[in-house]
Amino acid sequence: MRKKAISIHSSRGGTGKTVIATNLAAIYAVKGVNVALLDLDFCAPSLVDVFSKGISGSVKHWLNDFLDGRCRAEQALIDVSKAYGLKGKLLLGLANPSIEAIRNMMEKSRAWEVTAVKRLFSLRSRLFDAMDVYCCILDTSPGVQYMSVNAVVSSDIAVAVATLDSLDLKGLENMLAELYDAFAKRSVVLINKVFPETRVWSSDEQTDLIGKMEKTLKHRVIGVIPCYCDVLQAKRTSLLAVDKPYHPFLRNLEEVAEKLDGIKEVDMEEQVLAE
Numbered sequence: 383m384r385k386k387a388i389s390i391h392s393s394r395g396g397t398g399k400t401v402i403a404t405n406l407a408a409i410y411a412v413k414g415v416n417v418a419l420l421d422l423d424f425c426a427p428s429l430v431d432v433f434s435k436g437i438s439g440s441v442k443h444w445l446n447d448f449l450d451g452r453c454r455a456e457q458a459l460i461d462v463s464k465a466y467g468l469k470g471k472l473l474l475g476l477a478n479p480s481i482e483a484i485r486n487m488m489e490k491s492r493a494w495e496v497t498a499v500k501r502l503f504s505l506r507s508r509l510f511d512a513m514d515v516y517c518c519i520l521d522t523s524p525g526v527q528y529m530s531v532n533a534v535v536s537s538d539i540a541v542a543v544a545t546l547d548s549l550d551l552k553g554l555e556n557m558l559a560e561l562y563d564a565f566a567k568r569s570v571v572l573i574n575k576v577f578p579e580t581r582v583w584s585s586d587e588q589t590d591l592i593g594k595m596e597k598t599l600k601h602r603v604i605g606v607i608p609c610y611c612d613v614l615q616a617k618r619t620s621l622l623a624v625d626k627p628y629h630p631f632l633r634n635l636e637e638v639a640e641k642l643d644g645i646k647e648v649d650m651e652e653q654v655l656a657e
């Protein structure tokens with residue numbers, strides 16, 4: 383498996399980025415792959431709460447501290463794999479949820495943002511070169527906040543998550559044209575919360591919907607995930623990949639993970655051809 387960073391982004395809020403990012407990370411870690419999951423949603427941090435069961439004691443260093451140059455990469459990461467019984471490491475980089483920290487992040491200067499993106503690249507190198515991490519997943523804020531753009535820029539694959547809501551799709555089209563084409567190395571669309579579940583029940587129906595969406599968006603669609611009532615109602619501290627490993631939502635995400643892994647082969651082929 384080639385090392386890669388995957389950003390999970392969307393134009394509008396609530397499309398399922400965090401649920402997808404956390405479970406994708408857990409799917410890799412369950413298989414024994416070492417993974418890092420970074421909360422780059424500094425406006426509305428959530429991973430500290432999602433993983434509260436696995437975080438013992440108080441968090442000493444946040445990703446905010448690392449980006450501010452107040453701590454080293456290793457200090458800003460917490461391994462929760464033991465707490466969840468995962469085979470691979472699951473290293474969390476957490477955003478500070480205090481009001482002061484959120485306001486502080488919103489007032490950062492352009493110069494700080496430039497330094498922050500360099501630090502993000504250095505964190506990525508550290509994870510891949512020194513910490514044996516194979517996959518780094520970045521959960522982001524919706525829209526075009528600097529840190530979300532930084533996440534897209536510093537990832538190998540940007541996954542744009544959207545629902546079939548017309549405003550979501552409009553926002554997605556704008557982002558594909560103005561953000562991904564300019565900044566992302568590779569970008570793919572993931573349609574989530576498709577209602578009703580039965581609409582994408584069979585693989586033929588999924589293929590039909592993917593084909594239709596690809597034609598409309600003129601972009602690769604990597605999967606369609608139904609809206610599952612129990613996922614919508616589940617406690618946010620419940621990690622499906624651990625608590626309900628046979629849930630169909632995970633089968634959908636595993637297929638997405640396989641396709642994301644497949645992208646590397648295309649890259650490698652292109653590299654070989656270029657050589």
Ligand SMILES: Nc1ncnc2c1ncn2[C@@H]1O[C@H](COP(=O)(O)OP(=O)(O)OP(=O)(O)O)[C@@H](O)[C@H]1O
Pocket residue numbers: 392394395396397398399400401402423426522523524574575576607608609610611613614615616631
């Ligand atoms: N496929 C799905 N089926 C049902 N519910 C889902 C699905 N995906 C996500 N959800 C639910 O949608 C809600 C929003 O999900 P989530 O917080 O992951 O979105 P988000 O894009 O990270 O939001 P934000 O932009 O606010 O960070 C949650 O209640 C989550 O459980």
Ligand SMILES: [Mg+2]
Pocket residue numbers: 399400401423428521522
């Ligand atoms: Mg989120």
